[in-house]
Amino acid sequence: MPQPPRPIAPAIKTNLPPAVHLPNTARPTPVLTWAPLSRWAAEHKIGAPHLLSGLPVATYAIGSTNGVVVLEIGSREAIWNGIEINLGFEPQLIDKQIFLHELDLQRNLEPLLCDPPLTFSTNRVIVIDPGHGGSNTGTHSILDGRFEKEFTLDWALQLAPLLATNGWKVFLTRTNDVDVSLDDRAACAEMHHADLFISLHFNSAAPDQKQAGLETYCLTPTGMSSTLVRGYNDFWSENFSNNAFDAENLQLAVRLHTALLRTGALEDRGVRRARFIGVLHDQNRPAVLIEGGYLSNPHEAKLIESPEFRQKLAEAIANALK
Numbered sequence: 562m563p564q565p566p567r568p569i570a571p572a573i574k575t576n577l578p579p580a581v582h583l584p585n586t587a588r589p590t591p592v593l594t595w596a597p598l599s600r601w602a603a604e605h606k607i608g609a610p611h612l613l614s615g616l617p618v619a620t621y622a623i624g625s626t627n628g629v630v631v632l633e634i635g636s637r638e639a640i641w642n643g644i645e646i647n648l649g650f651e652p653q654l655i656d657k658q659i660f661l662h663e664l665d666l667q668r669n670l671e672p673l674l675c676d677p678p679l680t681f682s683t684n685r686v687i688v689i690d691p692g693h694g695g696s697n698t699g700t701h702s703i704l705d706g707r708f709e710k711e712f713t714l715d716w717a718l719q720l721a722p723l724l725a726t727n728g729w730k731v732f733l734t735r736t737n738d739v740d741v742s743l744d745d746r747a748a749c750a751e752m753h754h755a756d757l758f759i760s761l762h763f764n765s766a767a768p769d770q771k772q773a774g775l776e777t778y779c780l781t782p783t784g785m786s787s788t789l790v791r792g793y794n795d796f797w798s799e800n801f802s803n804n805a806f807d808a809e810n811l812q813l814a815v816r817l818h819t820a821l822l823r824t825g826a827l828e829d830r831g832v833r834r835a836r837f838i839g840v841l842h843d844q845n846r847p848a849v850l851i852e853g854g855y856l857s858n859p860h861e862a863k864l865i866e867s868p869e870f871r872q873k874l875a876e877a878i879a880n881a882l883k
């Protein structure tokens with residue numbers, strides 16, 4: 562499970578209108594609006610969206626040479642090249658046209674449909690962060706109580722040499738069973754001038770044993786609501802260092818998520834946005850957190866406890882970053 566930032570006040574349920582975020586200065590805050598997707602597509606010189614299906618709810622597809630996004634009216638879940646991604650706002654149907662919030666156009670559709678894909682030269686630096694460690698055990702297996710910290714460390718230790726073979730300079734935030742603070746994990750990436758940061762975790766929905774699948778998280782863009790808040794405050798106006806990498810975060814998340822799903826072992830719970838994941842806040846580089854399955858689900862716990870499965874997860878990440 563992801564570690565939250567430092568202790569904070571009890572959650573306040575916010576119920577803000579979607580087009581406005583909290584003004585924090587005396588100057589008027591620009592009110593972001595909704596835009597017709599067809600106009601945005603024309604401005605960005607990509608093909609117009611087309612209606613895939615009208616029933617039970619209208620579903621639209623829009624594509625470029627990068628791939629295809631499928632959008633459903635009234636749902637924040639969207640599909641990008643076959644994987645689930647999550648929007649900040651539900652698409653709207655206005656005058657028989659699909660409208661998206663401008664932040665979704667800027668922060669989600671533009672990086673996927675319009676930006677050049679992430680490329681990596683050799684000799685780049687990556688920091689891999691095995692979640693938890695020491696007295697911070699993380700969650701535990703439903704089968705036998707073994708801790709998340711053990712499995713994240715092994716995943717990272719298997720991943721490091723594979724990345725090194727592909728030309729990456731690899732640093733781990735921990736190489737044994739020790740406590741490492743969230744600040745020190747971020748500082749590790751800063752000290753090594755990392756080009757990328759990947760935090761590795763396994764999930765829990767205990768006492769629910771059914772929930773299962775892969776989730777990949779990146780920081781929520783400023784002004785947008787998160788996919789997951791887990792009871793923490795989700796202040797839309799917050800802006801962290803890592804928000805400078807919103808586009809690359811999403812591209813990295815999508816690339817890793819796609820590769821991990823190709824192992825065929827985990828169902829798709831989507832590329833998601835969260836604001837409470839402290840280890841991502843101060844990253845001055847693209848950074849994501851992967852939840853490689855649920856230790857609270859007996860089937861996935863069995864997988865996660867097998868070294869062969871963790872090797873598969875490591876290979877998937879290494880291949881995605883070739």
Ligand SMILES: [Zn+2]
Binds near residue numbers: 761
């Ligand atoms: Zn964790």
